[in-house]
Amino acid sequence: MMHHRYVNIHIVTLGSLICVNGTRMTCNRLLYNDKGGRLLIIFLSVIVALTFVVIVHIERENSSKTLIIQAKYTGSTNFKGPTDTTDDSLSYGIIFDCGSSGSRVYLYFWPPHGGGSHQLLDIHQMIGSNGKPLSYKIKPGLSTYSSNSTFAAEYLRKLLDFAAKHIPREKHKETPLYIMATAGMRLISKTSASAILDDVIRDVPKWYDFEFDESHVSVISGKEEGMYAWISLNYMLGRFSQESHRKRGSSSKFSTAGVVDMGGGSLQIAFEVDQSKLKNKDQLMTFSLSSQKSDTFHNYNLYVTTFLGFGANSVLKRYQQNLVSKAPTGTTLSDPCQSLGAIEKVSFMNSKYKLKGTGDVKRCMTNLTPLLNQTRHCSTKPCSLDGVYQPAISSAIDFYGISEYFYSTNDVLGIKGHYNYEEVLKLAQEYCGTQWSVSERKWNNSEYPNADMARMRTQCFKVSWILEVLHTGLHFSKKIQNFYPVDQIDGQEVQWSLGALIHKTRFLAAKQRNLHTLTSTTSDWSRQTRVVLPYLMGLCFVIVFGAILLYCRYLQKMKVVPSLRNVPSMSYFMTNPEDKMELGLIEERSYYPHS
Numbered sequence: 364m365m366h367h368r369y370v371n372i373h374i375v376t377l378g379s380l381i382c383v384n385g386t387r388m389t390c391n392r393l394l395y396n397d398k399g400g401r402l403l404i405i406f407l408s409v410i411v412a413l414t415f416v417v418i419v420h421i422e423r424e425n426s427s428k429t430l431i432i433q434a435k436y437t438g439s440t441n442f443k444g445p446t447d448t449t450d451d452s453l454s455y456g457i458i459f460d461c462g463s464s465g466s467r468v469y470l471y472f473w474p475p476h477g478g479g480s481h482q483l484l485d486i487h488q489m490i491g492s493n494g495k496p497l498s499y500k501i502k503p504g505l506s507t508y509s510s511n512s513t514f515a516a517e518y519l520r521k522l523l524d525f526a527a528k529h530i531p532r533e534k535h536k537e538t539p540l541y542i543m544a545t546a547g548m549r550l551i552s553k554t555s556a557s558a559i560l561d562d563v564i565r566d567v568p569k570w571y572d573f574e575f576d577e578s579h580v581s582v583i584s585g586k587e588e589g590m591y592a593w594i595s596l597n598y599m600l601g602r603f604s605q606e607s608h609r610k611r612g613s614s615s616k617f618s619t620a621g622v623v624d625m626g627g628g629s630l631q632i633a634f635e636v637d638q639s640k641l642k643n644k645d646q647l648m649t650f651s652l653s654s655q656k657s658d659t660f661h662n663y664n665l666y667v668t669t670f671l672g673f674g675a676n677s678v679l680k681r682y683q684q685n686l687v688s689k690a691p692t693g694t695t696l697s698d699p700c701q702s703l704g705a706i707e708k709v710s711f712m713n714s715k716y717k718l719k720g721t722g723d724v725k726r727c728m729t730n731l732t733p734l735l736n737q738t739r740h741c742s743t744k745p746c747s748l749d750g751v752y753q754p755a756i757s758s759a760i761d762f763y764g765i766s767e768y769f770y771s772t773n774d775v776l777g778i779k780g781h782y783n784y785e786e787v788l789k790l791a792q793e794y795c796g797t798q799w800s801v802s803e804r805k806w807n808n809s810e811y812p813n814a815d816m817a818r819m820r821t822q823c824f825k826v827s828w829i830l831e832v833l834h835t836g837l838h839f840s841k842k843i844q845n846f847y848p849v850d851q852i853d854g855q856e857v858q859w860s861l862g863a864l865i866h867k868t869r870f871l872a873a874k875q876r877n878l879h880t881l882t883s884t885t886s887d888w889s890r891q892t893r894v895v896l897p898y899l900m901g902l903c904f905v906i907v908f909g910a911i912l913l914y915c916r917y918l919q920k921m922k923v924v925p926s927l928r929n930v931p932s933m934s935y936f937m938t939n940p941e942d943k944m945e946l947g948l949i950e951e952r953s954y955y956p957h958s
């Protein structure tokens with residue numbers, strides 16, 4: 364752009380010089396009223412016209428380039444294909460989700476802010492060359508380093524390498540890296556968790572120069588995890604758009620969706636509420652996605668609850684311990700929460716047991732009911748599980764189930780999309796009632812491509828638990844039509860990590876918005892100026908040129924020219940003091956007599 368501007372300036376300067384010198388010579392030739400003078404006028408007119416055409420052409424080119432760049436970042440370009448890391452205008456962000464069952468890295472990017480006053484950053488998960496979202500997972504969880512914390516950072520090294528490989532090297536310094544841990548780290552002692560985090564804070568900057576400091580490493584609370592999952596989901600569903608907000612204003616229905624997130628260690632539920640109707644504000648979370656206090660457009664009131672130790676893996680451990688706790692060591696016990704005929708060896712307080720599956724899903728669900736802890740004192744009714752208040756959920760709100768809600772219905776049972784209690788129960792009963800040896804053979808024959816062996820073994824327990832939590836614990840109707848287990852929306856993974864990045868970068872959005880407002884105001888002005896400039900210059904050329912010609916004609920009429928040849932000095936016609944002001948003419952007149 365700057366380059367073109369300089370070219371224009373040079374053309375204008377050159378044109379002006381030619382014209383100034385040209386008119387000067389023309390005038391002189393005209394004074395002699397010869398044929399060469401007329402030719403010179405034609406020649407100069409052509410030069411003026413050409414200069415004008417060249418300027419208009421270059422300006423048109425510039426304007427269309429500006430429009431293409433603007434269109435690219437105002438939604439007309441989609442980011443569905445592999446991420447174009449050669450595009451220098453993109454910014455990047457990295458989130459590590461250190462969960463109880465494993466750690467994952469998610470890579471995100473966003474184009475420059477569009478400038479809309481209520482617009483959030485347009486954040487997308489990076490897509491690899493194979494068309495799949497870029498993420499990398501390792502097992503076991505970060506919390507397993509509680510007794511050898513000095514290896515914690517080294518354990519995360521593979522995730523860092525992955526991020527560094529996919530984010531352009533020159534962008535590392537400006538790319539924020541957040542390392543956030545969830546239930547696994549909440550369940551270990553504070554001292555052990557701090558030792559792990561300290562090791563990470565110390566070692567990560569030695570290896571990579573991402574934007575990273577102590578404040579970027581944390582064990583997030585369950586409520587934050589729930590809030591981030593809710594933000595992620597609604598962002599991906601487009602529920603923060605101006606259009607959704609308009610709908611929200613015109614109906615009593617919330618335009619946002621609720622989320623139920625079952626992890627390995629904890630369970631979260633979050634949905635929008637009318638805070639005036641909440642009987643107990645303990646579970647209320649009021650927050651804004653906007654960085655300015657005065658902007659209430661993105662203010663939300665959420666009911667968010669987290670149940671630590673109610674994630675599927677934590678409850679499985681508790682369930683098995685309960686089962687064997689009163690039995691003599693070495694006993695084989697019946698377990699309705701395992702596939703028919705499956706044998707699982709467990710140990711508890713140095714005693715060993717065998718659990719033999721009977722594959723009875725309904726029985727399993729009944730046996731799991733006490734683990735919801737619903738007998739616990741409920742101070743504000745109604746309560747969901749563990750004595751926690753939960754207001755009645757409107758059937759008008761869409762709900763999405765993520766993590767275990769997707770894996771437990773999809774990996775083995777193959778259910779996609781819309782949730783139907785009867786369908787899930789029927790398929791679960793079929794799978795769990797099938798002899799384990801048959802299911803194992805099918806798995807060996809790759810008939811369960813989405814499930815690993817651990818999933819196959821724990822499927823009966825996990826599906827029973829998610830059903831029990833959803834309907835008995837959280838009181839969702841068994842006839843619910845608008846509950847959707849998901850792991851991806853529009854090719855992007857639904858993870859709380861995206862919500863965390865949106866929340867963390869909301870100040871960045873404001874910064875970029877201000878920058879955009881500034882540049883767009885300036886560029887509006889300069890665009891208008893650039894459109895008018897060539898015409899103005901053309902007009903100036905014509906006026907100056909015309910004025911000189913008229914003046915020359917005037918001199919001719921005054922018969923100054925013929926007499927000039929005989930004039931020995933300027934004083935001859937400079938009788939009027941005003942004439943002395945015409946210095947340019949004086950110089951030329953004084954020059955020609957000697958040439």
Ligand SMILES: Nc1nc2c(ncn2[C@@H]2O[C@H](COP(=O)(O)OP(=O)(O)OP(=O)(O)O)[C@@H](O)[C@H]2O)c(=O)[nH]1
Pocket residue numbers: 461462463464465545546547625626627628629630674676766767770774813818
């Ligand atoms: N099929 C499949 N299963 C997964 C995947 N990631 C995790 N799981 C399973 O889901 C269970 C729960 O894992 P997550 O949802 O990741 O939970 P988490 O982050 O480890 O647990 P929290 O700390 O409670 O948040 C694990 O026991 C895994 O078996 C995945 O990418 N695909």
